Amino acid sequence: MAAKSHEAYRESVAGRADVADTPELLGYYEELGALAAGALWTVANKIEPWQPKASSVPVLWRYRDLREHVLRSVDLVTPEKAGRRVVYLNNPGRQDVAAAVGWLYSGLQVMRPGEAASAHAHSASALRFIMEGRGAYTVVDGHKMTLGANDFVLTPSGTWHEHGVSEDGTTCIWQDGLDIPLINALDAGFYVVHPDLKQAVTHPVNDTSALWGGVALRPQASAWSKSYSPLFKYEWAPTYDALVRLSKVSEGNAFDGTLMHYVNPVTGGPVMPTIGASMQLLRPGEHTLAHRHTGSYLYQVAKGRGFSVINGQRFDWQERDIFCVPSWMFHEHANMSTTDDACLFCFSDLPVMKSLGLYREEALSENSGRQPVAPA
Amino acid sequence: MAAKSHEAYRESVAGRADVADTPELLGYYEELGALAAGALWTVANKIEPWQPKASSVPVLWRYRDLREHVLRSVDLVTPEKAGRRVVYLNNPGRQDVAAAVGWLYSGLQVMRPGEAASAHAHSASALRFIMEGRGAYTVVDGHKMTLGANDFVLTPSGTWHEHGVSEDGTTCIWQDGLDIPLINALDAGFYVVHPDLKQAVTHPVNDTSALWGGVALRPQASAWSKSYSPLFKYEWAPTYDALVRLSKVSEGNAFDGTLMHYVNPVTGGPVMPTIGASMQLLRPGEHTLAHRHTGSYLYQVAKGRGFSVINGQRFDWQERDIFCVPSWMFHEHANMSTTDDACLFCFSDLPVMKSLGLYREEALSENSGRQPVAPA
Amino acid sequence: MAAKSHEAYRESVAGRADVADTPELLGYYEELGALAAGALWTVANKIEPWQPKASSVPVLWRYRDLREHVLRSVDLVTPEKAGRRVVYLNNPGRQDVAAAVGWLYSGLQVMRPGEAASAHAHSASALRFIMEGRGAYTVVDGHKMTLGANDFVLTPSGTWHEHGVSEDGTTCIWQDGLDIPLINALDAGFYVVHPDLKQAVTHPVNDTSALWGGVALRPQASAWSKSYSPLFKYEWAPTYDALVRLSKVSEGNAFDGTLMHYVNPVTGGPVMPTIGASMQLLRPGEHTLAHRHTGSYLYQVAKGRGFSVINGQRFDWQERDIFCVPSWMFHEHANMSTTDDACLFCFSDLPVMKSLGLYREEALSENSGRQPVAPA
Amino acid sequence: MAAKSHEAYRESVAGRADVADTPELLGYYEELGALAAGALWTVANKIEPWQPKASSVPVLWRYRDLREHVLRSVDLVTPEKAGRRVVYLNNPGRQDVAAAVGWLYSGLQVMRPGEAASAHAHSASALRFIMEGRGAYTVVDGHKMTLGANDFVLTPSGTWHEHGVSEDGTTCIWQDGLDIPLINALDAGFYVVHPDLKQAVTHPVNDTSALWGGVALRPQASAWSKSYSPLFKYEWAPTYDALVRLSKVSEGNAFDGTLMHYVNPVTGGPVMPTIGASMQLLRPGEHTLAHRHTGSYLYQVAKGRGFSVINGQRFDWQERDIFCVPSWMFHEHANMSTTDDACLFCFSDLPVMKSLGLYREEALSENSGRQPVAPA
Structure with a gap:
């Protein structure tokens, strides 16, 4: 039986692995395998990608x-x-x-x-x-x-x-x-x-x-030192109200529109150590610019209808639809109504990215910051 | 001219200074004075009091x-x-x-x-x-x-x-x-x-x-890393509402009633590094137990009428009156209305006490936790 | 072709999934699959194990x-x-x-x-x-x-x-x-x-x-706010010296012997946000008690010879050997020399477990705290 | 008897108080005094100085x-x-x-x-x-x-x-x-x-x-969460050694020479919440530039001889002499030996300044950064 090839990840770039199989090497690889080991150069380019390639797909x-x-x-x-x-x-x-x-x-x-x-x-x-x-x-x-x-x-x-x-x-x-x-x-x-x-x-x-749930108030009689928020419930009405008020005093962010993170009121940090959540409002007709960042994001449409372009693919959404943005994929959101705002709830592993020092962010520089959309 | 006595702070307690003046010592003290120095035992008991003796008086x-x-x-x-x-x-x-x-x-x-x-x-x-x-x-x-x-x-x-x-x-x-x-x-x-x-x-x-000012929400588009709260204004209406709601689900604290600290929403900490503030609600007829703690406290009556007993002295108050509780003086508050709640705004140097590790607290153990009131 | 069974993870325990395949359900599962979805009860017991079952094996x-x-x-x-x-x-x-x-x-x-x-x-x-x-x-x-x-x-x-x-x-x-x-x-x-x-x-x-690298000293002229230690190099000589000194004043820990974590001197925290490291000394003849905890650990023998029992399996080691302890597997270490100490270097994802609130620890309660060793 | 003047702090500067006494005002002041109150404009310029004026003097x-x-x-x-x-x-x-x-x-x-x-x-x-x-x-x-x-x-x-x-x-x-x-x-x-x-x-x-006292090591078996350092003793020999090593790889700071702060190894912060300490080395012949900052500093000469200029006054020191630098006074230090280094131990309330957000610093900009010295 022919030995398995180990050339799959070769790259002809200085500083990267580019080793051709030889009979001697194939024998060496087999010996290493028997020792619960392997030769790094056969996998180095695979395990050290130039940038993240999420196995998740946009859905x-x-x-x-x-x-x-x-x-x-x-x-x-x-x-x-x-x-x-x-x-x-x-x-x-x-x-x-x-x-x-x-x-x-x-x-x-x-x-x-x-x-x-x-x-x-x-x-x-x-x-x-x-x-x-x-x-x-x-x-x-x-x-x-x-x-x-x-x-x-x-x-x-x-x-x-x-x-x-x-x-x-x-x-x-x-x-x-x-x-x-x-x-x-x-x-x-x-x-x-x-x-x-x-x-x-x-x-x-x-x-x-x-x-x-007071505004910037902490009860004297209650102590809290756990790693998650003691405010277990986050209600829609005050959140939506806060977004509307915020949208009136702030331009928001070119990539996120008017977005607020839900926080642990005791610390100002994320609601839980491993899961963060946010609600974002898109003004009538608002179409954000594309950017990408590390972390995995699951959106649920809380209000309105619109579309998102994720990794060059357009997804039309309406209330209660769910969609995901995998790590390091460009994404932009658009509110298709010219009269009503749209709101997207999102939860993610952003706190994990932040805690572990792995958060990176990049704006799309070409095409005026909007992705070309692939034909369906 | 007779030399100044240095015996003012003598205490006859083991471990404390108890040195009588002698002519030789008085001469020694004078020499030290000329060197911008002094003998510790002449002031030790003064500068190391058994417990705080605030120079402020209740007013x-x-x-x-x-x-x-x-x-x-x-x-x-x-x-x-x-x-x-x-x-x-x-x-x-x-x-x-x-x-x-x-x-x-x-x-x-x-x-x-x-x-x-x-x-x-x-x-x-x-x-x-x-x-x-x-x-x-x-x-x-x-x-x-x-x-x-x-x-x-x-x-x-x-x-x-x-x-x-x-x-x-x-x-x-x-x-x-x-x-x-x-x-x-x-x-x-x-x-x-x-x-x-x-x-x-x-x-x-x-x-x-x-x-x-959202409930447990942080705006994505704004960063804040200063040592004080970016929420400069704290409004009465939502604060009072929060106190009323809190008073319905929690007994509060025997010494403070229903008390909420104003916080920096970015951190959950005090509004400024050197000054903290709180609002507290006393239910109709509520009379708190006496305790004392370090720190200096200035109260303003935001609502209602009642009295406070501070260091054994009774002070009757009504809306917009101001009174103070100096450090380490026993205090208790009473709402004199049997139908309406009363609210006390307070600002203090509590954040200083906490930052510097100087906060101490003690309940009054005698007299069922209430101070005997000195006749006026 | 016969439809795939979805019964693999059934458990007959209250609160756990225990659904038998039926033709109707198998059809339902197929429909869900076409929607990029599935029925939780077919996988619930798999994805919610009673306790961690690491896929890594001790090596x-x-x-x-x-x-x-x-x-x-x-x-x-x-x-x-x-x-x-x-x-x-x-x-x-x-x-x-x-x-x-x-x-x-x-x-x-x-x-x-x-x-x-x-x-x-x-x-x-x-x-x-x-x-x-x-x-x-x-x-x-x-x-x-x-x-x-x-x-x-x-x-x-x-x-x-x-x-x-x-x-x-x-x-x-x-x-x-x-x-x-x-x-x-x-x-x-x-x-x-x-x-x-x-x-x-x-x-x-x-x-x-x-x-x-001073002892409890911070240079005035250098600032550091990155998430990892600025002390890039950790030397063996002072570390070993510190362990020996520590072993003379402290019993250490029944499970770890005399163990010191390498830290970021600016914060006292781990050397990097995702990888922690430690060096531990086992006194001559010392045999630690068994415990298990979350996190993955890779040991390198820095000095001496001994053995470790990991998940009931004994591994004999000597200088420069490497072995691993997967998450939640009981482990204990023994120094086989009666005259010399032994030292184990270890790096792990412990900072990840701590940051994400996932660290758990448990002592072995049976058998006087030592694992029975499976015959080779 | 003539009423006390209240004009002592007048300043003729826009935004500052500049109120002349009148009989009516003096009467008003007296009435306020009887209410445990006063008129701010009589003391405003005193209590809001343009910059700190320490009552301490250099000694x-x-x-x-x-x-x-x-x-x-x-x-x-x-x-x-x-x-x-x-x-x-x-x-x-x-x-x-x-x-x-x-x-x-x-x-x-x-x-x-x-x-x-x-x-x-x-x-x-x-x-x-x-x-x-x-x-x-x-x-x-x-x-x-x-x-x-x-x-x-x-x-x-x-x-x-x-x-x-x-x-x-x-x-x-x-x-x-x-x-x-x-x-x-x-x-x-x-x-x-x-x-x-x-x-x-x-x-x-x-x-x-x-x-x-290990270099960047934390003992596993000991927990510590108090606000002060568990390393109670800081020894001279390793400190001096660290300063010498530091002086060989770093220019230090123009104002402080080669200075290291003693820290709490558990946190990297000051040794105690209210008192910080440092040791600084001046190379042979080194003469630092003048700066000033908030906080009160007491120096003890640990080694060598030299002089300091504090608020324009020169103080010559040698081993074991003690001198102080009050808040916001310019100061500079000089090692008078051309062959030996000099070391200054210092303790201060710097942690208080930092905790309370009151630290400010300023270099002397005139005279090439060195103070003219007043004739003795």
Whole structure:
């Protein structure tokens, strides 16, 4: 049998590996293999790329396509058997790790009035963004929060948490966002089912909003030193209001429009150590310039309709659609309405990039800062 | 002439200085004096007290007493000659440094519609708490902020700032709070008059509230790394609302009731490095337990009426009265209304105590935690 | 063709997914697949493991096995063609990413007197631990450092760096440790070859040791705010001396013996944001207790001989051998000499675990804290 | 009796107060005084100076003048009666607070072989710099440290500490440096005598040097989160060695020569929150340029002889002399030897200036950066 070629990554550039196979070398490679080793020059150019080449691909998931399937799961499986009825987003480039983009998981979960998932805790960090329905609630370490459309809630690493829909609510669908693929990749995933499958609500409902949801106020009676935000719930109404006010006093950023990061009010830092979140407003007709940066980003359309150009490909979106921007791919966003603003919710691994010193950013310099769009 | 006695601070306690004067020692002390030196044992017990003995005394300044005098200054001096028309609070124990308590300065300033103070900058940090009138505004480094009763605004160290009242406003009175005595004591006071005596407004009015006043939101387009809060204005309405909401979900603290610290939203820390501020709500009939802690505190009654017991002395207060709690004096607060809440604004050098590791706190253990009140 | 089974990860435990395939479900799964989606319950138990199951396996690489192959590369390839002559360690569980353990790369590089690698920069962070030879040097951003056995040097993310051996030296072998697999996994890898293939030495040789290598001293004339240590070189002699002194005053830790982390002297934190390093001393006859924790660890024996038990498997080691401890595997170390101490150098992704809040630790509670060793 | 004038601080500058006394105003001032208040314009220019005007004056204390008096205290008072036999430095501008400069206390303490001071704790922070003698030791929270000339040791806020000289030592003299005046000024001083007047030594002698005195190494087995350095002792020999090495690779700073700050190895920050310390080396013949900055500085000559020009006044110094530089006074240092280096130890309130955002610095721009010296 012919020996495997080791020439696949040769580059004829000074400072890069460019070694041709020889019978002697092939024998050498085999000996190294037997020692759990290899010759760097056979893989150096592969593992030291000139710039990031994400295996994730840009994808847009249309809500009108997914919604029916999500609802159908209600009839197909019971909560008891399925644990949770969730359709997860499976990026074609990341199927092996069940990721929507990069190391981020996303799933659309459905729940009927009166149902509740069993309580559990895991070292993964999670958030839940409500897409439709009334009566959703989440309990985190004894704090119960009621949730409406476009609200989102944290269920941070290590917290007991459970989701439910009240008896007098309607069927609810939400997006779950997690760093499960990252945590697994880092060999740091722990999972515990609550001994009672349910936790007691030990605080007044929505108390975290009263404690930590003041404008630039910190309650004297409460200490907080955990690595995640104690303000578990981030509501849509005040966020949208803040964006509108901001858009009136600031031009925003050429690449991001009017964008605000959700923060941990105790530190001003990201909501969780591994997942950040933001909401951005595009003014009527606004079309941002293209830039690219490291990190993986999953967007959900909270309001309006428009399109994004990602890596030269155009994706048209409307409310509740989801799309992703993989690392180091140029992207720009456009609001197609001339009268209404559009809002994009986004969660990402930006805090990871920042903590590890890996964030890089670059504007598109050609073509007046807009990408040529490839024909469909 | 008889030599000065050096026995004033003797204590007959093991580990403390207890040296009697002798002729030889008195001669020795004189020799040391000539060398710009002294014998430690003559002052050791004085400079190493068992616990803090503030030179400040508890004082309550009644607004009904001061208001007339403040208004009268309008007729007595011109802004041009006086710089600012201010009645400052002069703690009887701190007259030499013009302090209201500890190293904190406080003054009541009055301004008529259409007037404005000249712009300046200083290394002292300042805040301004509006007591009455309409149309007050402050400009800080080109940001203009409009101010209503119980709003407060920062004019941090090193910023160009100026105060005014709009033409269509009414005569305004506010409290200025500064760390001037501290900055002078630390030999770090700089003062500059703006070359034009007035600065340009270079941003939309009240833009800092739109930029930094969201609930747990950080604007992407604005960076901030200064040591003080970029949210210069803290408004009364959302603060009071937050206190009311907080009082419904939390018992608060036995010593402070429902108290929230104003924070720098970028860091979660104090609004300025040398001055902190808080607003606290006392429920109808609430009477807190007594405790004491290091730091100097100046209170202004923002709402309601009640009394405080400070170092065993009772002070009755109503809206807009000002009183102080010197370091390490026991204090407790009571709301005398059985139907309405009361609110106390407070600024202090608490951030200094914390930064320098000097904060200590102690509950009153006797008498069920309430101070016996000395007869007036 | 029969549809693929989706039952592989079923668990019959409350709160976990336990859904049997049905024809209807298999059809549903196919439809989801066409939408770049899937049903969570088919993968939930896989992606939410009860605890970490590292794909890396424990490996010991004997230096006496590898040395000859490393040296042979000198004859097999030229530096010009190979870039660098390196034998990298290829963990059988991580071959796809060329990692020694977890997301850490390790390679043994050889260089002859008078040779130098071309200068480059990358977003990966690297260190270099000298195994044998005289005359090795490294240049980092214009700072040249000379290196002896058991010294290690940082070439942090974004720095220009190059390695060489002086004309009057001997053939040198060292270990390169990098986070290349992690950086690639996070889609954040950039690589630049220096335009001149070589950088100028712009500072006195070994100046960083004079600037930042004092005991608890910071040079006034130099500022440093980068995320990595400015003390690029960590020398063996003072480190070993410090360990010996420490071992005389402290019992150390039951699991780690006498262990010191190398730190960034400017912050006291890890040497680089993604890679930490430590040196540990085992007293004669010392045998630590077993514990496990998250993170991936690569050890190099700096001194002595002994064995480690990793996940129930015994690995005997001697000077310059390399072995790895994958995440969450129990491990214990023993010094087999009754007269001499043994020292283990280790680099790891511990700073990543700490930054992201993923560090967990557990002692072995059974068997008096020592693992039963599986028969070979 | 004539009313007191209130015109003392008038300035005829736009933006400054310039109000002449009138009978009406004098009456007004009196009324305000009765309300514990005053008119700002009578003191504004005083309390808002254009720049710092320290009340401290530059002083040089010659050791040859003080030494005899320090030794004489041994015969004059017993340790039991005096507590400690200390001659403190009494800046003529700061006699009321027993300070050597600004808010810093300094005293020269003497102790005979076999003597020990009683153990106590206080909220003041202290350091002790050995001037002469053998056998000095200090115990801090159970850690005993032996001390030689030019070593210094921390006794941080809140720690139990005591000083002594071993039976086989010689009479020792050292400088005590404390922030007592600052702590008193901030009304934050607490003092406790140890119940046994003596504490047990609970750790190996000099263990903190073994634990925390490695070069850029942190012991795994010891945690530390206090606000001060766990490396209580800073030794002369490695410090001098580090300065010499530094002086060979770096030009240093035009104003400071070769200066290193002592740091807390856990954080890289100052040794204590309120007191910083540094050692600086002046090369043979080196004469630094003049600058000024905020903060109060007390120097002790550790080696050599030279002079300093402070606020235009020349002070000649030699080994063990002490001198001070008050805030915002120009200063420059010169080594008068053409063959030997000179070293200056300094402690200061620089960490306070930095924490509170009050540090400012300015080079002398005239006269080629050197001060004209006033005739004596």
